[in-house]
Amino acid sequence: MKTLPLSSILLLYALPTHGVEVFVHMMPWFETKETNNGTWGQHWTMANRNPDNIVDGVPEIASFYHPEIGPYASSDPDVIDWQMGIMKAAGISGIFLDWPGTTDAFDYPKNKENAEAIIEGTKRNGLKFAVVYEDNNLNLASVPDKIAQGVADMEYLKSNYFAEDNYYRVKDAPLLLDFGPQALHDNEWDQVLEPLEPGTTFVSLWNQGQQAGNFVEGEFAWVWADYVDSLIVWYANRNVSVKIGVTYPGFHAFYGEGGWPGPMFYIEYGVETFTRTWEMALNNTEIIQICTWNDYGEGTVIEPTLEYGTQFVDIIQQSTGSQYTPEDFEELTNIYFMKKKHVDNPSMLDRLRRQHHAIVRRFD
Numbered sequence: 162m163k164t165l166p167l168s169s170i171l172l173l174y175a176l177p178t179h180g181v182e183v184f185v186h187m188m189p190w191f192e193t194k195e196t197n198n199g200t201w202g203q204h205w206t207m208a209n210r211n212p213d214n215i216v217d218g219v220p221e222i223a224s225f226y227h228p229e230i231g232p233y234a235s236s237d238p239d240v241i242d243w244q245m246g247i248m249k250a251a252g253i254s255g256i257f258l259d260w261p262g263t264t265d266a267f268d269y270p271k272n273k274e275n276a277e278a279i280i281e282g283t284k285r286n287g288l289k290f291a292v293v294y295e296d297n298n299l300n301l302a303s304v305p306d307k308i309a310q311g312v313a314d315m316e317y318l319k320s321n322y323f324a325e326d327n328y329y330r331v332k333d334a335p336l337l338l339d340f341g342p343q344a345l346h347d348n349e350w351d352q353v354l355e356p357l358e359p360g361t362t363f364v365s366l367w368n369q370g371q372q373a374g375n376f377v378e379g380e381f382a383w384v385w386a387d388y389v390d391s392l393i394v395w396y397a398n399r400n401v402s403v404k405i406g407v408t409y410p411g412f413h414a415f416y417g418e419g420g421w422p423g424p425m426f427y428i429e430y431g432v433e434t435f436t437r438t439w440e441m442a443l444n445n446t447e448i449i450q451i452c453t454w455n456d457y458g459e460g461t462v463i464e465p466t467l468e469y470g471t472q473f474v475d476i477i478q479q480s481t482g483s484q485y486t487p488e489d490f491e492e493l494t495n496i497y498f499m500k501k502k503h504v505d506n507p508s509m510l511d512r513l514r515r516q517h518h519a520i521v522r523r524f525d
């Protein structure tokens with residue numbers, strides 16, 4: 162399979178998605194020197210890398226894969242428009258946004274600010290969004306009263322995000338995903354979600370719904386060490402009302418090299434893994450979460466990279482029956498680079514923004 166040219170892979174996997182909604186899991190945690198007080202953000206460096214060094218012709222980041230547009234700041238509207246333009250042209254419905262909560266610790270406040278810049282981007286580009294709450298942050302930040310902080314986080318979501326027109330709703334309520342449970346369990350979730358009810362469709366990680374209290378309505382699958390084994394069982398047997406499938410290109414984490422703790426299992430990265438998990442998800446679920454758009458550290462990226470170009474988004478574009486073409490990816494990327502080239506030319510920037518807008522709204 163690996164030796165087939167991309168075009169034959171596209172033919173093989175050009176399955177119609179018939180109404181399936183495709184979302185990408187997005188990380189809001191990248192910083193450049195410009196946005197981070199003169200030092201590259203930790204998700205580009207981990208413990209020991211420096212993007213200012215050019216190694217084998219590419220910036221030395223804590224990843225085996227390199228963004229096509231170079232290491233970026235998650236809050237940069239030009240970056241966000243590029244990312245969302247590519248998503249739009251691929252036929253992706255929107256993002257499931259990794260969300261740190263409102264705890265004031267580590268880089269969480271910056272990640273939350275970035276998340277909000279990204280949410281603005283979803284509105285500009287005609288995409289939907291939903292939040293993936295990182296309840297483990299309550300552990301990592303040693304929050305003394307986890308329930309009170311959880312309640313504050315949920316109230317924040319309710320007042321600030323859930324009422325947005327483009328917040329993604331399932332079963333008539335805003336979808337809320339939790340990347341766990343990891344910090345809150347069982348009736349702690351009931352206390353935390355109480356202020357939202359009725360009014361959210363709450364889902365946990367796969368096979369963990371029984372730890373997520375009474376309000377939980379479903380689960381989402383994720384990448385795991387045994388590759389498709391658990392996934393086959395979960396798709397076939399797990400009986401939950403909202404079931405969100407997963408697709409990923411592999412798992413090739415940089416933690417070992419980068420000197421950070423983290424899972425070190427390996428799943429071969431490339432179109433073969435992607436198409437297998439994509440086809441399984443299409444066969445089994447109506448909502449698919451792609452894991453991930455841009456987790457460079459864990460090596461699950463489908464965003465265009467120097468190494469893989471648009472291979473993953475090409476497959477999605479074919480499969481979703483998007484009316485866009487691969488040339489649109491190219492044009493969106495050219496517009497991004499032109500914006501960076503003409504940062505000091507407001508009339509040029511204005512023209513480029515209008516060009517971008519015309520592309521992403523072409524079929525709305």
Ligand SMILES: *[C@@H]1O[C@H](CO)[C@@H](O)[C@H](O)[C@H]1NC(C)=O
Nearest residue numbers: 194195196197198199200271
């Ligand atoms: C930014 O860097 C300056 C000089 O290194 C330092 O004095 C300041 O406290 C830093 N600010 C933040 C928000 O980290």
Ligand SMILES: *[C@@H]1O[C@H](CO)[C@@H](O)[C@H](O)[C@H]1NC(C)=O
Nearest residue numbers: 396397398399400401402403
């Ligand atoms: C799935 O769960 C629902 C609700 O608990 C139940 O009515 C249904 O029979 C179950 N289906 C299977 C295949 O177990």
Ligand SMILES: *[C@@H]1O[C@H](CO)[C@@H](O)[C@H](O)[C@H]1NC(C)=O
Nearest residue numbers: 436437438439440441442444
């Ligand atoms: C998806 O379903 C089709 C039709 O039932 C089947 O031929 C194919 O093997 C399935 N693909 C995967 C990856 O399970």
